[in-house]
Amino acid sequence: MENTKLVLGRSISSWMEEHPLLVDMIETKEVLWENECLQAFVEGDITYDHITEAAERLNRFAPLLKEAFPETMKNDGIIESFLIPVENMKNKITEEYSPIVGKVYLKGDHDLPIAGSVKARGGIYEVLKLAENLAMDNGLSVSDDYSVLLTKRYKELFSTYSISVGSTGNLGLSIGIISAKLGFNVTVHMSHDAKQWKKDLLRDNGVQVVEHASDYSKAVELGRVACQKDHKCFFIDDENSIDLFLGYSVAAMRLKKQLTEKNILVDEDHPLFVYLPCGVGGAPGGIAYGLKMFLGNHVHVFFAEPTHSPCMLLGLMTKQYEKISVQDFGIDNLTDADGLAVGRPSSFVGKTVGPFLTGIFTVQDEQLYKLLFLLSQTEQINLEPSALAGMYGPILLNRSNWYDANFSREQLQNSTHIVWATGGSLVPNKMMIQYIEQGKSIFSNQ
Numbered sequence: 007m008e009n010t011k012l013v014l015g016r017s018i019s020s021w022m023e024e025h026p027l028l029v030d031m032i033e034t035k036e037v038l039w040e041n042e043c044l045q046a047f048v049e050g051d052i053t054y055d056h057i058t059e060a061a062e063r064l065n066r067f068a069p070l071l072k073e074a075f076p077e078t079m080k081n082d083g084i085i086e087s088f089l090i091p092v093e094n095m096k097n098k099i100t101e102e103y104s105p106i107v108g109k110v111y112l113k114g115d116h117d118l119p120i121a122g123s124v125k126a127r128g129g130i131y132e133v134l135k136l137a138e139n140l141a142m143d144n145g146l147s148v149s150d151d152y153s154v155l156l157t158k159r160y161k162e163l164f165s166t167y168s169i170s171v172g173s174t175g176n177l178g179l180s181i182g183i184i185s186a187k188l189g190f191n192v193t194v195h196m197s198h199d200a201k202q203w204k205k206d207l208l209r210d211n212g213v214q215v216v217e218h219a220s221d222y223s224k225a226v227e228l229g230r231v232a233c234q235k236d237h238k239c240f241f242i243d244d245e246n247s248i249d250l251f252l253g254y255s256v257a258a259m260r261l262k263k264q265l266t267e268k269n270i271l272v273d274e275d276h277p278l279f280v281y282l283p284c285g286v287g288g289a290p291g292g293i294a295y296g297l298k299m300f301l302g303n304h305v306h307v308f309f310a311e312p313t314h315s316p317c318m319l320l321g322l323m324t325k326q327y328e329k330i331s332v333q334d335f336g337i338d339n340l341t342d343a344d345g346l347a348v349g350r351p352s353s354f355v356g357k358t359v360g361p362f363l364t365g366i367f368t369v370q371d372e373q374l375y376k377l378l379f380l381l382s383q384t385e386q387i388n389l390e391p392s393a394l395a396g397m398y399g400p401i402l403l404n405r406s407n408w409y410d411a412n413f414s415r416e417q418l419q420n421s422t423h424i425v426w427a428t429g430g431s432l433v434p435n436k437m438m439i440q441y442i443e444q445g446k447s448i449f450s451n452q
């Protein structure tokens with residue numbers, strides 16, 4: 007009976023015939039999709055200048071961020087994370103799974119100030135840009151010290167505007183905290199999978215939280231509609247926003263500098279592999295686009311998605327982008343990786359970044375917990391489940407023989423792997439202990 011259902015006018019079995027990988031995806035098995043249409047990077051509508059302008063805008067806001075969020079002081083008001091070597095974890099993965107050849111680093115976005123996740127890049131950038139635009143119509147000049155925006159005069163101006171966003175949790179945290187601090191009225195529309203502590207933290211910060219019984223895509227839709235009625239309301243559109251994308255892409259410019267400081271080469275003889283957890287696609291998409299732009303084609307980028315929410319994989323493989331959802335194929339979009347629980351991808355990201363992605367793989371929740379436990383044990387770094395998705399890259403790609411099929415032994419020995427750790431530092435201690443316990447019990451019972 008199941009197979010008589012039509013998706014975009016075609017039977018599921020005809021989709022499966024065209025894309026055999028769908029068979030395993032529908033059974034929520036782990037898969038590797040290799041992009042047969044991989045292209046060398048070419049600059050699209052989003053240019054080098056757009057990204058450098060975004061970086062400069064963030065520099066202008068550094069004095070404000072230092073004053074409003076003292077935790078940004080140690081990095082001079084720049085929201086940036088460390089590149090951390092994780093030798094112990096590499097050895098542990100070698101022991102438990104298979105050997106990783108090359109150096110392994112963690113990009114520590116779990117520890118980004120203000121929002122404790124990768125969303126601190128895009129979400130905060132978009133709100134700051136909006137505030138700058140409004141303030142410039144009211145007397146601000148680019149040469150001013152932007153901490154002036156924290157004064158009563160500008161707070162009163164911002165308080166006449168509203169900001170609205172739909173989120174599985176972390177984008178809401180990022181947008182909510184920065185918007186409330188500047189004085190905007192801010193509403194976050196949360197999907198059913200958003201964690202209670204995230205809602206509580208937002209309310210403590212003066213953010214209005216609207217809870218929906220539906221999933222992420224619906225929460226976004228409802229947020230959009232609620233905002234449209236009010237001409238002084240700005241809707242931050244996770245599915246289509248160029249500003250969010252630009253905020254994320256700045257990471258690549260800064261990573262390039264970090265790699266140079268660490269004498270890490272990226273060229274044909276020294277490939278760089280980057281593993282990015284993917285939800286709707288904005289964060290990994292912006293970062294991936296920037297990586298290709300600033301570091302070139304010897305960066306090989308993989309997205310990581312939960313086996314129950316492989317939306318970007320589905321959208322790119324079928325080339326149907328946002329027209330298709332995992333639910334269309336009976337995949338339930340239920341995962342403990344709440345940051346990645348998205349059933350329908352961003353078409354903007356799929357079209358802008360898809361051609362330059364080397365591939366996408368999927369990972370089971372059990373593995374996320376197990377890796378969460380192992381990372382905590384070996385490196386004393388605690389992440390939320392979503393943020394471990396990238397860590398599974400070297401494991402799955404080894405299992406699929408991808409490295410050896412594409413690179414020489416020597417290239418692999420000279421290679422660098424960057425696992426993008428996308429969130430975790432704001433998770434309440436009690437919850438983190440539960441996560442670690444869960445990973446430990448999966449590890450012990452295997």
Ligand SMILES: *Cc1c(COP(=O)(O)O)cnc(C)c1O
Binds near residue numbers: 123176291345428429
């Ligand atoms: C949001 C999020 C991602 C993915 O970002 P998208 O823009 O939704 O693709 C990954 N990890 C964490 C922890 C997140 O919160």
